[in-house]
């Protein structure tokens with residue numbers, strides 16, 4: 033690329049090196065856009081838990097940089113089952129089926145996932161694999177953003193970190209997760225949408241060896257994704273790491289106030305979970321038995337109570353959980369963040385002058401807003417469907433299936449090429465109709 037052309041490309045600062053920040057950075061580098069990632073932690077900061085990606089998210093990875101998808105292939109495994117299964121984990125069943133299989137659960141419904149190409153992996157393994165693709169000087173650790181100043185009279189946005197240091201960039205993208213500092217500054221401290229709220233559900237997570245899981249609930253269930261439904265709670269299991277591990281996520285209602293928004297994760301004792309499922313069916317109780325005595329507990333926060341009104345202002349915007357942090361019941365938050373990354377990278381690649389950054393970020397916000405806000409709302413409703421409290425479906429298997437099917441199809445059937453085309457068109461059109469947030 034010529035020096036002249038490089039001058040027209042912006043220098044982008046990404047706040048946060050979670051999965052979305054790192055994937056977005058790789059997509060920008062692939063497009064010869066200069067990027068610096070600022071991360072508050074001293075190292076890459078992912079959990080020892082599982083994550084699954086839809087075919088749509090994988091297509092976005094491929095278009096961002098094919099090496100991202102190759103990294104997923106190295107550390108993950110494809111879910112080869114033909115169906116996602118939803119079983120009644122609660123009802124006590126007697127008779128022949130239980131005698132044959134002591135952990136038998138009635139099938140509530142199943143959704144065909146042939147051709148959906150789900151891939152699951154261990155989060156930390158994937159993030160580490162991705163980080164190997166970044167040049168050494170791209171991530172700056174131990175830089176916790178305190179605030180930024182986007183003064184239109186200055187050529188760049190100034191970043192201020194908590195250690196007193198500063199940096200500047202042509203554009204700032206907050207990929208700093210559900211507790212985003214970028215969002216707080218962008219929307220202002222008095223805007224209730226600046227902060228996430230507790231959904232009054234907690235997730236308990238553990239990863240166990242697949243042999244132990246197969247011995248407890250049978251090889252078939254251990255090797256395939258299975259969602260155990262029931263009143264007020266639900267349990268999800270799926271295989272990880274080439275069928276060597278089984279990921280377990282247990283969701284429980286919690287009507288208490290979460291004490292500290294700064295600390296959304298903690299630990300819990302197995303008995304806390306076991307007592308909540310004491311009257312459930314034997315398969316769920318066997319899964320609980322597999323848990324270690326101490327396990328990880330996450331408060332589920334989202335941005336659903338006070339929806340974020342827009343994602344971009346001036347030369348700053350948000351992507352991933354920072355923009356649309358959702359409850360995890362669709363298992364699609366990171367995938368939607370990868371879609372964001374492709375939309376934004378495609379627009380920035382299209383930019384002819386780095387001074388057009390305001391229009392570029394505004395185009396990103398308007399293209400991604402509707403779909404991602406839908407995810408925030410639908411994720412909450414999906415938990416209610418799983419727990420038989422959603423008003424339109426209750427505990428009726430056919431109605432639950434109809435609800436889940438139309439929602440998941442909206443996630444799975446997204447046209448990535450159309451999104452990229454629309455993103456570029458909206459960006460170009462923004463020079464004709466200027467209504468951007470400055």
Ligand SMILES: Cc1cc2nc3c(=O)[nH]c(=O)nc-3n(C[C@H](O)[C@H](O)[C@H](O)COP(=O)(O)OP(=O)(O)OC[C@H]3O[C@@H](n4cnc5c(N)ncnc54)[C@H](O)[C@@H]3O)c2cc1C
Pocket residue numbers: 047048049050051052053070071072073077082083084085175176177178207208209210211212213214235237281330351352353354360363364365366367368369
């Ligand atoms: C139980 C559970 C299961 C899930 N399963 C799935 C799934 O199967 N598939 C899926 O697609 N999604 C899933 N999700 C959602 C997914 O985990 C998130 O959407 C995704 O991890 C968000 O990534 P992110 O990079 O936007 O944010 P994060 O992963 O939160 O990363 C934010 C980064 O920013 C850094 N940071 C924060 N503040 C600052 C600051 N002020 N300065 C500098 N750095 C900062 C943090 O240290 C962190 O590294 C699940 C979520 C949960 C809770």
